[in-house]
Amino acid sequence: MTSRRNFKHQVRARSAKTGESYTSALRHFRAAPSESAPGSVRLAVAQSLVRNDPGDAEALRESGRGVRALMREAAGQGARVVHFPEGAICFPDKRVMSVAGPGAVGPADWERCQWSVLRSELAAIAETARELGLWSVVSSVHRLTGPHRPHNSLYVVSDRGEVVTRYDERLLSKTKVSYMYSPGRAPVTFDVDGVRFGCLLGMEIHYPELFAEYERLDADCVLFSTGGTLGNTAAQAQGHAAVNSYWVSLAVPVQDSAATRSGIVAPNGDWLAQCPAGGSPSVAVVDLDDGSEAAVEAVAYARPWRRAARAGLYAEHQVVDPRSEDRTAAF
Structure with a gap:
């Protein structure tokens, strides 16, 4: 389970090495959840x-x-x-x-x-x-x-x-x-x-x-x-x-x-x-x-995603738009 604790560092290292975004690097790890199932x-x-x-x-x-x-x-x-x-x-x-x-x-x-x-x-x-x-x-x-x-x-x-x-x-x-x-x-x-x-x-x-x-x-x-x-x-x-x-x-x-x-x-x-x-x-x-079905879904997918989201994943996708700022805008 040491690899799970290092998960975020692995994603960031791949992002730095390949030049891809954190989200793209995260997809690579999510595609192979068994790699984070050590014991x-x-x-x-x-x-x-x-x-x-x-x-x-x-x-x-x-x-x-x-x-x-x-x-x-x-x-x-x-x-x-x-x-x-x-x-x-x-x-x-x-x-x-x-x-x-x-x-x-x-x-x-x-x-x-x-x-x-x-x-x-x-x-x-x-x-x-x-x-x-x-x-x-x-x-x-x-x-x-x-x-x-x-x-x-x-x-x-x-x-x-x-x-x-x-x-x-x-x-x-x-x-x-x-x-x-x-x-x-x-x-x-x-x-x-x-x-x-x-x-x-x-x-x-x-x-x-x-x-x-x-x-x-x-x-x-x-x-x-x-x-x-x-x-x-x-x-x-x-x-x-x-x-x-x-x-x-x-x-x-x-x-x-x-x-x-x-x-x-x-x-x-x-x-x-x-x-x-x-x-x-x-x-x-x-x-x-960590190799159980429940753990693969929750540990390998949900937990890293939540951590990425809390680390500011959405900032690059936020926009400045008048219709966004106006909370009373019509449908």
Whole structure:
């Protein structure tokens, strides 16, 4: 997929070499889309059981065991990367955490969190990632130095069992930013076998500018983890994938799967695979392959064309004409 990220440069280089316009050079590349189809990565998206009390040590351990079981299931199906929903270890409930709760929402009491147990489970997940040779994207609370509130985060654990980066939710809900978390500051990408992934979390499905940002950062796939999803989340995931011509992985808890299921959307907006509705924790596995029919159409054609259009393609075709300038001109 490195060639896809260099697509615009290839078009410009041909234009400079041959003297043809950017549009003509673009047609040459569009005529041979297979040239921009360099590889495949197998991605698994998980639908796991999420618990809401970080003060319950045994619940944290149960979540850790559940995550590791799904990691093994994903690896058994040949996955290279596995992606989990928001709160994979714990999705702290605003009333459970409230100093005024459970009857009222107020500032979260993070002293209730069993931090040592949480760290132990995350360490065990990292060790399992190393054993399986499996990149694992797992959501958890990330503790900051007091008195700062923690981040709501996605840890990216490599196939060596190392945390290589972390994404912190930036556009938080009103309750999260008022009472629970410190917002993050920046987008995060990571590469596996030449495929670039971007990360989003929580309620960020509602902000198309964040998905557009990852298109500009040359993401091939955006991993979006959420908990307590709304009914239109799946449709929004499809829209973001189609508009930006990349894959979108949507990870939700088992508890929400009757309304919205975990799954992976192709760059043309079609679902490639989804977990079952309700029932037991599960994974859905897909090959992110630029040679697929959907990818050829959306990735090799639509995405480069949109980039060319945004780069000023139309300027040379614009005209100055009195009938154009007069907005009230008759038919």
